[in-house]
Amino acid sequence: MNDSSRMEELSEVVTELIEFSNWCYDNNEGNYSEVKAKQNKFIRGKRKTDRKSSIIIDNLHFGWNYNQNNAGKKLWAKGYVNTGYTNIAYDRSNENDKKLVFSVKKEIKKIIHLPSDKPITSEIKEIVETFWNYQDKKEMNPKETDVKGYLQALSDKLIKSKNLILRGAPGTGKTFLANEIAADVVSNGRTTQINELSEDEKSRIGFVQFHPSYDYTDFVEGLRPTTSDDGVVSFTLKDGSFKSFVEKAKKTKKVNGQDNFEEAWAKFFDAVTEASIEGEGYNKLKTLTGKPVRNLLAYERNEIQGVYPAKTTTYMNHDQIYNVYRGLPGTPKGGFDAYRKAIVKHLEEEFGLKNYTASTVDSTNNQNYVFIIDEINRGEISKIFGELFFSIDPGYRGHKEGVYTQYANLHENPEEKFYIPNNVYIIGTMNDIDRSVDTFDFAMRRRFTFLEIKAEDSAQNMLTQEKTKKLMMRLNEAIVAKEKGGLSTDYQIGAI
Incomplete structure (x- = not known):
């Protein structure tokens, strides 16, 4: 591809990114518009990595993204097109000092401050030309190891x-x-x-x-000994490291729910714990009929928190109370649920617990x-x-x-x-x-x-001093030299 063609094509991509950003600020309060994005020729979404993008100019794949501003309330603070580690950014994080920025691996190479309200054609071409000059210089110097590549x-x-x-x-x-x-x-x-x-x-x-x-x-799953609330040891099926990791990767994104149980529970458990240490226990809880529950104590077993009235075996743990909060039985048989409902009511009255609303599934998890x-x-x-x-x-x-x-x-x-x-x-x-x-x-x-x-891969990609590289290579050559014992390459050493 000749210089003028690649200049023109990349300028067109950058221009569209800038115009889309400006449109979002001018017409949509800075927020993303899927309808508007579908009208674009190149920038047809919120983001796409260079690996998955169909924008190819002079054999380089270009992705795009828009960073968030104001703690995520607005998009488009900084839009950029990139090749994985080289960025051309339209930086409008400061609306009084908009600029075009070219950076390599987060190191800024060039900044063009924009005196006008919006970038003009000559400014866009200048930043694009800087990008191609960098690419040409990199290709002409084969000694520069492209570790990112x-x-x-x-x-x-x-x-x-x-x-x-x-x-x-x-x-x-x-x-x-x-x-x-x-x-x-x-x-x-x-x-x-x-x-x-x-x-x-x-x-x-x-x-x-x-x-x-x-x-x-x-790795997968197995039986593990656990101790129940009343001290009985039994075996429980637990996920191993890999299975629990995979289950996390399967989780779908949930939206539009209301659930602040953890926050309210933490405050309640702290209060009960403090009362358990300093006195005879927590005495502010009442049953659903209004009868005081005296001397409520805190406990923690197998990393699960819970409470119980002193001198009783009425153990009520975090998970059971959370089940009741969501409208489920605390345990399969539902024993002591009247107490658990009383705790939920107490959390609402004293610790700001909100009514539970189930979340809805938004989409499957597509994160890597x-x-x-x-x-x-x-x-x-x-x-x-x-x-x-x-x-x-x-x-x-x-x-x-x-x-x-x-x-x-x-x-x-x-x-x-x-x-x-x-x-x-x-x-x-x-x-x-x-x-x-x-x-x-x-x-x-x-x-x-x-x-x-290989050892030579390690030397080329992890060592910067040529003298050190040569020394390491000579040592590895000696390790496999037949006249010196002839060990296999498995015995060579790397840079770390």
């Missing part, structure tokens, strides 16, 4: 395969890379740094490390989730995954292809099948020096894409 290639491989294993010698940065890939995927290309993720994005990354004693009950399994080959992988080896197959993702788990007969609904949704991605890491890929049975092996992280 390297990571994006790995992220793309994960997105395509669903299950990826990074294998190689110790110290080649496999776990480090896995975390960077995970950050890239959950943030939709915004960052590769874990510490730059929002709390919500961080919660969408799971991590475990396999070892010889790790088993199915740790990444589960990292470190040292995946150190565990008995077939025993750990069990029947889930079927579910992790990219061709069998989704609720239509579920499986019965080993403890399905203990579920509330024994006929319910477990499945892994399409928005869950798995990254494994392994040192070949410990146990090789050959230790995987074929059924498991074919469900993962294996990618070798």
